[in-house]
Amino acid sequence: MNALHKISDFFMTPAMKIVMILAALLFPFVASNEYQIYVMALAFVWAIAVYGMNIITGLCGQLNLAHGGFFAIGAYTLAILTVDHGWAFWWAFVAAGIAGALLGFLAGVVSLRLKEHYFAIFTLCVGFIIYLLIDKWEELTHGALGIINIPAPSGFGLVDFTETTPFYYLALVFMVLSIWLAARIANSLLGRSFRAIRISDELAASLGINLMRNKVLAFVLSTTYASVAGALYAGMVRFIGPAEADVVHTFDMITFLLVGGIGTLMGPLFGTLAITWLTQSLQFLEEYRMIVFGPLLVVLVIFFPRGVVGTFLTWRGRRLAAAHETAQKESASEKKSQTKKAVTPRNQEAGNHA
C-alpha cells in the first residue's frame, strides 16, 4: 500500500474531522491578513447555502434554480426587520429562517407538482419573480437602492461581530452545525427516502414513500438553509441590494456544488472553498469568471459528473473493492495450499500404511 492510499484512508477516518476543525480554528492565526479571514468567512456563509442546495438537488435530484432567490429572501428579511422595524439581530435572524421555510413551503407545494425539466424551469421563474419583486417593490425593499447600515450580529456585550475574526468563528459555528445537520439528514431514513426519489420517482412511490411530502420537506430544508445563509451574509456584508437575488448566484452555487461533488457530504464545502480561493487568486477574472466556469461546468458534467469528492470516493471504492478481491483470492489460494499441505501428510501416512 503506497503513500497515496494511506493518505486517502486517512481522509475517511474520524480523525480527519478533528484535523479539519482544528485547521479551521487555527486559520485566523496563520492567515497573513484580515482580508483572507474575511474571504474565508464569506466562503463559509456560501457553503451553508450550498449545503441547502445539496439537499434538494444532490440528494433528492431536483434542480432548484430559485436557490439564490431564497438566499436573498433571508438577507432581505433580516435587513428589513432590523433596519426598518428595529428588531434585535437574533430575533430577525430567526424570522429570516422562518420566512425562508414558509415561502419555500408555498413555492414547493406549487412547483414540486412538476417534474424534472418543468421543475427546473419553474424554479428559474420563481427565482426571477423574487428578483423582480425585490427590485420593484420599493416601499418594502428600498428597490434598486438596496438597504444599508444593517447591524452586525449582536454579541450580547461579550464579542463584537463587526470585527472580522469573531465573525469568522460565528460563520464557522453555523457552517459546522449545517454540515452536522446535513450529515444527520443524509444518513437518516429521510435522506434515504430522498435518494430513492432521485433514483426513480416510481420506484420510491412503490416503496411507500410519499413523494410530495418528502420533496416538499427537502425543498423547505434547502430554502431554510439558503435563507439562514442569506441572513448571515446580510449581517456580515451589512448592505444588500437586488443583485443578491440575481440568478448568477444560483449558478455560482451550482458550480460550487458540481466541482465539489453533487450529493456527497464534503463536496459542497470543498467546492465552495476551492472555487472561492481560485476566484480570489485570479482577481482579474472576477467579472469574467464565467469564461472559465462555464466551460468548467460543461467539462465536469461530461467527464467528472461526480465532482472532486465524488470522483475520490469512486476511486477509493474501486481500490477497496479491488483490494478486497485480491485478498479474497489470496485467502482462497492459501486455503487451497493449506488443504494441499493438509492432504500431503495424510497421503504420506496412507503411503506409509500401504
Add this chain to the structure above:
Amino acid sequence: MQQVLNGLTLGSIYGLVALGLTLVYGILHVPNFAHGALYMVGAYVSYVIMVDFGANYWLAMLGAAGAVALLAVLCERLVFNPLRDAPPIHDKIAAIGIMLFLEALVQMHWGAEFRRMPTPYTGIVEFAGLTLPAQRILIIVGAFSLMAVLHLFLKKTLTGSTIVAMAQNREGAFLVGIDANRVAMMTFAISGVLAAVGATLFAPINLVYPAMGHLLIMKAFVIIILGGMGSIPGAIVGGLIIGFAEAFGGFYISTDYKDIIAFALLVVILSIKPTGLFTKGVR
C-alpha cells in the same frame, strides 16, 4: 388598438424564440437554457455586421442566422451529444454552462453597455387612425412568414419530416433509417436560425446588451410550458398569449411589473392546472 399591435409584436418574437426551444426539446428532450445566449449572440453578430462592416440589414440577418446556426450545431456536437445518455440534470447544468460562457465572452469583447441597433425601417405608417412604426410591422410580418416557412419545411419536405418523425417516436424513426445525429444537428441549426432572426428583428426596438437573452429565454420557457413542450402550434399560441398579456398588463396595470406578468401567469396556471394549458403528461 395600439396595445393589440404591441401584443402582436411581442407575441411574434416570443413565438419565434419559443419555437426554437420547443423544436430542440421535442427532439432531444433537452431544455436548452443556452437558447437565450444564442439569441443574444445573434443580435451582436448582426450589430457587428451592420455597424462595423456597414452591411445591409437583411445581409446582417443572414450572416447572424448562419453564425448562430453554426454555433448551435457546435454546442450540440461538443456538449449535448456526449451527454445523450447522462441523467437529465446534467444536460441542464451543461446548458447553463454554455449560457454563462457565451455571456461572459460577449461581455468581455463588447462590454456590458447597452447598444442601439440601427434599422433602415424607421418610418411610421398611418393607417385608420393608428400609428404603426414600420419596424413593428416588419417584426410581425417577418416572424409569421418565418413560422409559415418552417411549417412548410416540416410538413412538405423529406428532411423536415425526419425531424417530425424523430419528435414523435425516437425508436420508430431509427427503425425507418433516420440518422439521429443529422436530425439533432439540423434541429439545433434551425433553432439557432430562429433565435438569430428573432434577435435581428427585435433588437432595433429594444437594445443590444449581454444579458438581453435572460428575460426572453425565461418567457420562452413559460410559453413552451403553457403551450406544451415540443408542440409547435403551442409555442406560437403561447407566444401570442404572453405577448398580449404583457402588452395589456403593462398598459392597464403597471409598467413596473410588466415583466412579472408572464411568470405570475405561469404560477397561477400551474397552481390551478399543473399539466399546463394544452399539455399532455407534464407530470
